[in-house]
Amino acid sequence: MKRVAVSTCIGLVASAVGFAAGPVGARQGARISAPPLYTSECGSCHVAYPARMLGGASWNAVLSGLGAHFGVDATVDGAELEAIRAFLESAARSRETSRDGKPLLRITETRWFRSEHGDRLWKRHPLSPADCGACHRKAEQGSYAERDIELPAPGEAKRGETR
């Protein structure tokens, strides 16, 4: 009976993800809207980061270490974890994000993130780089467009710490 329940659960989750992932054959790295499961499981402690920000190997490495996810327990149940993995693999950046052959785990360490943001930004605005919404005011809705950027006042209280 338990097995029936579990496979039903996998089916439900998979169909939910399949629906949200759009037409089969969508271009890798395309802006696929995130399924609710991804947003709820990976968007509680931080913004549900867009899948296109890391390559597939990086996402797989992140998902393999959720028991100690940057110092925090972020474990997800098995069936849901596999559904999230399927979504991230389908929507990941097509070019791998790695250094010295090892997949990067932090979006902030990728070359494009660093060139986009520069290092001086964090000195002027001592915020956690994980807190996208501090400046990208519509990050929770998935928009990182220039028109939605609003820097906080310099020296605004530090909201979080980088670990």
Add this chain to the structure above:
Amino acid sequence: MRASLLLIAAALVLPASSARPETPADFAAAFAEEARANEPHFSGLDAARGRTFFVDLHGGEWSCASCHTQDPRAEGRHAVTGKRIAPLAPSANPERFTRADKVEKWFRRNCNDVLRRACTAQEKGDVLAFLSSLGS
């Protein structure tokens, strides 16, 4: 005949216990029942003990209050990322303690973060008693 088959099917599909917790009081009752089963000298859930537990660092870096603040009726902030966390006290956020999967998930993760172990039913029940004692 068909009705009895349906009943059997329903019995197979539905969980054994019909009293699935869906209110803070249901969860408190379930924690108390489990604590009583674990500890013969169990003497009830205690909001004051729950408050102490909530703000204690337990020898580590974080307490529950590190993210949920000393007043869980207020909006919290994640200690690492700074992300907003909706209030934890049921009086300030009626969605809290209404879904077993969420309650199980967050106690599992956060007890590990704060205590580096699972919480006991007594500890979870005391914390819930504290949260429920906070009026609006």
